[in-house]
Amino acid sequence: MNAKWSIALLFGFCAVLGLLRTDGSLLQIGGKKPVELNFWNGFTGPDGRVMLGMIRDFNEKNPDIHVSMQRMAWATYYNKLMVAAVDDRGPQLFVIHASTLPRMQRAGFLSDLSEMYQGPSRVPTEDFEPYVLQQVKFDGKYLAIPLDIHPQGMYVNTDILKNAGIVDDQGNARPPATREEFLKVISTTKKLGPDNSTNWGFSFTNWQNNFQTLLPQFDGKYVDENGKAALDCPGNIAALKFMAELSKKKLIPPPQTQMGWIGFRQKKVAIAWEGVYMLGDLKSIPDLKYVGCPIPTIGNHEGTMADSHTLCIRKGIPDREREAAKRFIAYLSQHSIDWANAGQVPARRSLRETDAFKKMPVQVAFAKQIPHMMYPPRTPVLFELGLEVGLAVEKVIRGRTTPEEALHIANINTQRVMDRDKAEQASRKVTQ
Amino acid sequence: MTYSKRRGITAWLFLAPYVISFCCFIVVPIVVAMVLSTMQYDLTARDKIQFIGTKNFTDAWGDQYFWMALKGTLHYTVLMVPGLLVAALGMSLGLNALTRGRNTVRALLYLPGMFNVAVTAILWQWFYNNEFGLFNFVLKKLGLSAIPFLSEKGYAMPSIVVMSLWWSLGGTAVVLLAALQQIPRQIFEAAALDGATNGRLLTRITLPQLRPVLLFVVVTNTIGGFQVFAQILMLTNGGPELATRGVVQYIYEQAFNNYRLGYGAAMSWMLFALIAAFGLLQFRIMRRSVA
Numbered sequence: 001m002n003a004k005w006s007i008a009l010l011f012g013f014c015a016v017l018g019l020l021r022t023d024g025s026l027l028q029i030g031g032k033k034p035v036e037l038n039f040w041n042g043f044t045g046p047d048g049r050v051m052l053g054m055i056r057d058f059n060e061k062n063p064d065i066h067v068s069m070q071r072m073a074w075a076t077y078y079n080k081l082m083v084a085a086v087d088d089r090g091p092q093l094f095v096i097h098a099s100t101l102p103r104m105q106r107a108g109f110l111s112d113l114s115e116m117y118q119g120p121s122r123v124p125t126e127d128f129e130p131y132v133l134q135q136v137k138f139d140g141k142y143l144a145i146p147l148d149i150h151p152q153g154m155y156v157n158t159d160i161l162k163n164a165g166i167v168d169d170q171g172n173a174r175p176p177a178t179r180e181e182f183l184k185v186i187s188t189t190k191k192l193g194p195d196n197s198t199n200w201g202f203s204f205t206n207w208q209n210n211f212q213t214l215l216p217q218f219d220g221k222y223v224d225e226n227g228k229a230a231l232d233c234p235g236n237i238a239a240l241k242f243m244a245e246l247s248k249k250k251l252i253p254p255p256q257t258q259m260g261w262i263g264f265r266q267k268k269v270a271i272a273w274e275g276v277y278m279l280g281d282l283k284s285i286p287d288l289k290y291v292g293c294p295i296p297t298i299g300n301h302e303g304t305m306a307d308s309h310t311l312c313i314r315k316g317i318p319d320r321e322r323e324a325a326k327r328f329i330a331y332l333s334q335h336s337i338d339w340a341n342a343g344q345v346p347a348r349r350s351l352r353e354t355d356a357f358k359k360m361p362v363q364v365a366f367a368k369q370i371p372h373m374m375y376p377p378r379t380p381v382l383f384e385l386g387l388e389v390g391l392a393v394e395k396v397i398r399g400r401t402t403p404e405e406a407l408h409i410a411n412i413n414t415q416r417v418m419d420r421d422k423a424e425q426a427s428r429k430v431t432q
Numbered sequence: 433m434t435y436s437k438r439r440g441i442t443a444w445l446f447l448a449p450y451v452i453s454f455c456c457f458i459v460v461p462i463v464v465a466m467v468l469s470t471m472q473y474d475l476t477a478r479d480k481i482q483f484i485g486t487k488n489f490t491d492a493w494g495d496q497y498f499w500m501a502l503k504g505t506l507h508y509t510v511l512m513v514p515g516l517l518v519a520a521l522g523m524s525l526g527l528n529a530l531t532r533g534r535n536t537v538r539a540l541l542y543l544p545g546m547f548n549v550a551v552t553a554i555l556w557q558w559f560y561n562n563e564f565g566l567f568n569f570v571l572k573k574l575g576l577s578a579i580p581f582l583s584e585k586g587y588a589m590p591s592i593v594v595m596s597l598w599w600s601l602g603g604t605a606v607v608l609l610a611a612l613q614q615i616p617r618q619i620f621e622a623a624a625l626d627g628a629t630n631g632r633l634l635t636r637i638t639l640p641q642l643r644p645v646l647l648f649v650v651v652t653n654t655i656g657g658f659q660v661f662a663q664i665l666m667l668t669n670g671g672p673e674l675a676t677r678g679v680v681q682y683i684y685e686q687a688f689n690n691y692r693l694g695y696g697a698a699m700s701w702m703l704f705a706l707i708a709a710f711g712l713l714q715f716r717i718m719r720r721s722v723a
Contacts, residue, residue, distance in 0.1 A: 078689075079688040079689065082475055082476075082688075082691060083475070083688075086475055086478060103476055103691070104476075106476040106477060107475060107476040107477075107478070107691075108476075108478075108479070197563075255583065256562060256580030256583035256584045256672075257562045257563055257578075257580070257583070258561060258562045258563065258580075258582075258583050259562075259563055262561075262563070262564065263563065266563075266564070268563075380476060381690070383685075383689045383690055384690060391673065391674065394671070394672065394673055395673060398672070398673070400673070424472060424474065424477070425477065427472070427482065
């Protein structure tokens, strides 16, 4: 066989391989090609596998649509999404946290989904908490469908509590519900471990999230009624003072130990505050006995921080793709009880009332906090605000400064950022 | 067509792939960054981009976080470059003195440099973990107290530098070893016959002979030091208390987390100017001493 024949044969072989692609799109002569939808999200953990299963089910039940999922770490997800979407190259479908919506909304690539809340096969607005719906509404338009709610809650190692004698009448571990109980439990369970290392009653996990978890309990806020930064308001200071007190009294591991969530996983920490989404991680540790509970009332009343994954469609996609994307979103919303298995609380009330959901004890416990939850502020400068809050919390926990001073500085810096953003937007309006 | 014309065309054809990629990925981005640096360009408000002259530069000049990041970058560079130079020189001298197994040792030393920086950082993150890391496990076994490698301001940057040294030492040592092997043996033999000690051989012959290569190592590693990004992002994400956040990370955050591309571009130019100034200064000082 000479060289020409070899090349021709190779070319023919490649052509056949191309025709036999897994989606078989080129072989569908005469048949209608399914609508291809790209769905981006940051579900890189066990939740991603659950979502993949839901997508597989959807694709089977809807042969005229084919959804492909692309997962990437949340840390870089929004950078990629933004760069792709503002240039009309992004996926047709994507997930955005409710707290990130203001930035994405301003970028102008989110499609108005108000129509999905209307008509006979609508996603019913009354099935959602008004507070949650408010997060996806901009200028009277709904730009997303909330898929879930993920509040911060309390994980308790029941073995440690039982060993410390913190039990109820039936001999079950009794998680703390008030400030006094919480302080008592974490002092009682702090003791020297078998290898001379300390076992801790409590450990902060994500310091900034832990602080934000306490804010609603102390009537804290990020911005005041006039839209000015209010990070140094009395409620925020009180919340941070409580955290500083735990550090000062050595009721938490020294800040430099990085114990946190790993400590809870390793059974060296009795109590940790984390999001409901960490449940998937705990499920992978078979001998860890734990329960999920609401955050104890440390402040004036119950409360916690929460956020939602919301489903969005990119603006300007062809009608056929848009209709397919809407069907997919409606499907995910209707079947979000399956999504709850990934360690989430469905955003829809009707699903939270099902027997299937009631069989998920951690999710049910975390869902009890829904009436008292507070989302991060609705601001396009969320990243910069978060950085200031995080820095203030870190400095206080490390004992470098007082809560008052740290939050005052954070407030000045945040106001400066907000003023800059406002000025830039104003100049933008003038030039328009 | 004449021979010289044909030769010229052939030369350009060979060069074309590089020239095209250089223009697309170096020249065009540089020009775009220059234009961007004079613009108020927010990805979330792209409908109206404004020319704002030098405002991004003056804003950066007055930005406390920019100066903090610059301090972090300088801290890294000041620890990294001399550390690398001394360690790599020592290692190359040791390798040069080896009579057997030199190639095997050289290959082993070069091995860490073949890891991706992300892999290296993840690995070292576990080495450094305060409670469950390898280093503190060993320290505790020896009856010593744990060191907060990445979670305490005083330790974080040196720990990052140690990881970077482990990662990049092999490559630099191999370069220096190659240079060492180029020094004629006769010079050493003549000096030894004249009674020169090992110390004098090092200071009077080896180091002066290595100067051009040392200049190259210092300049390239200083540039690399100013551009440090991945290892810091992965090991500490700029913490604790922003103590290890470098300029490149700050630029990245401004451009891609806050979507302020114009501001990020301006800071990139400021960093470029700084690197160029340092590079030129080093080059001049060392070239003078070489001459």
